[in-house]
Amino acid sequence: MRILGIETSCDETGIAIYDEEQGIMAHRLYSQIAVHADYGGVVPELASRDHVRKTIPLVKEVLADANLTPADLDGVAYTAGPGLVGALLVGCSIGRSLAYGWGLPAVPVHHMEGHLLAPMLEEDVPEFPFVALLVSGGHTMMVRVDDIGEYQMLGESVDDAAGEAFDKTAKLLGLDYPGGPVLAKMAENGTPGRFKFPRPMTDRPGLDFSFSGLKTFAANTIRDNEQDEQTFADIAYAFQEAVVDTLAIKCRRALEHCQLNRLVIAGGVSANTALREKLATITQKLGGTVYYPRPEFCTDNGAMIAFAGMQRLKAGTSADLTFKATPRWPIDTLPSIKTTK
Template sequence: MKDGDDMDKEMKILAIESSCDETSAAVVVNGRNVLSNIISSQINIHEKFGGVVPEVASRKHIEVISAVVKTALDEAEIKLEDIDAIGVTYGPGLVGALLVGLQYAKGLSYALKKPLIGVNHIEGHICANFIEHKYLKPPFVCLVVSGGHTFIVYMKDYGEFEVLGQTRDDAAGEAFDKVARAIGLGYPGGPKIDKISKEGNENAIKFPKAKFDGDTLDFSFSGVKSAVLNYLNKMKMKNIEINTADVAASFQKAVVDVLVYNAIKACKMKKVKKIAIAGGVASNSCLRKTLIYECKKEGIEVLFPAPILCTDNAAMIGSAAYYEFIKGRTASLDLNAVPNLKLGER
């Protein structure tokens, strides 16, 4: 079959996600209908460390994964025997965290004699839009912005991606976390900068916006991060009080303006009129507002998943697994975790 819309059989996928600090399990039907989506977050555990500690994350995944899967099945009112396939994230992510979910999924696949489907975590973020927008079909441009990833992707067909641009250093979400720490907001940085920015003047400080020569759609966020740190040091040396809200708002604007500019440029290059947003930073209110405003001028439709689908979750993995399955892409039990897995790699 070419795509999910042609499939007559109702296919139920149990999906598992454990790439970072969320343990999640979901039951998804035909890639679009979510029967359950259970997420056990570790934010409170890692907050005191100022970021995710891989060893701690792995241990916590081991502690809760069985209960999370059971809860997902119970909420979906379905038994393990009724599942048609098991989908699981196998990269990119923290290798120890990935292995917990992957080994659990492989055990279920072996015991139940059900197909195993390995899913790229970034592909999962993109497919979250199929859950939110039931009518959405390729082709479209997707801006993937999270703590670990920043990509502009052209989705040619289900399961077929062309990376048009990516960060050359820090991911946007990573830069948010580092700047939030520097101005005393703590972890996780993205939501905290978004909140305090509403009290600040986004034009108070002109931070640099990295743009490369030629047609590249790549990003760089290390420069703006360094500019913020230099600004803070300079103000401290001069004994001038820092307006945290202004710093946060000005930094956020510098990042958002580049994300929006490149996303619209990608649409023009590919001659499409749809941009889907994905990843944790897709919840950022400034990004949403700016993208909607600028795209309206260009006649481009902007699509966002609900905030719960922007974070790491298993429902998006279940959606991606379905489209992998109908392309005939299943995995054997020797599937291994690939922490640096690239989008489109098999």
């Protein structure tokens, strides 16, 4: 069984083909960074227009890469939400239209479920149950996962997501968009201990997150100190350390609360090296393991949508042509797929 995956939830157009036996047969990703860089952030209308321009050509390229035709497919999966409504509508419209034209089932996929399941594209696959930290520019959430679709929300950000805080702080430091990876690179030259940032919401019970205060703290620190390269590197180091420590503290708390020692981390921020190292240390102390996708599958991509769509297709999920994009869609409302006994 093979399925085409289409990802258009924000500013990246991702297309992939997943085969149940062979795995990912082909995947392509087009990033809109150059389109939005001049604006310092994603412009929804421009994102939608670029998805219209790139989706069909990428579908053709992926089919050619895999040496397949539409007749070789068994379904079309597309991101139905959450995300930017205009961008989602492009993927939904194209996905459903291709499915209709090719006589295939159309499978709506939850964007964050795609991220959550992305580590299962790797050779070392986590077993259920586990705790998942989903951390990106738009979302930061902690979820207990007992099976595909059996999700219990443990905590989420009450304001800025971690990736959003990275990008906003990078902008304060004068870094180009998207600033998160650039800030992480700058932090490598930072001096440990020069600045001390707070670890928000770690001094109280619970698993919710808050990162907007760190951005404000960074702005005040920048204002009150010399505006030179080393100072900026030291601030970047302190900011990243605070975010990583906060996420790590909450992950440890979640694992202990659930009495589990398997941790999955996914989403764009999961590519951060400092975060991976910190979480590896924590899970090792608990006698467990941390799982994450390869860097190219951390950001938005079609491979994760194809994989998640395959799981849903095998369970009988499909949508008629009236299915609409869902920009707000709680992950814990998804139906369960029983894959474990």
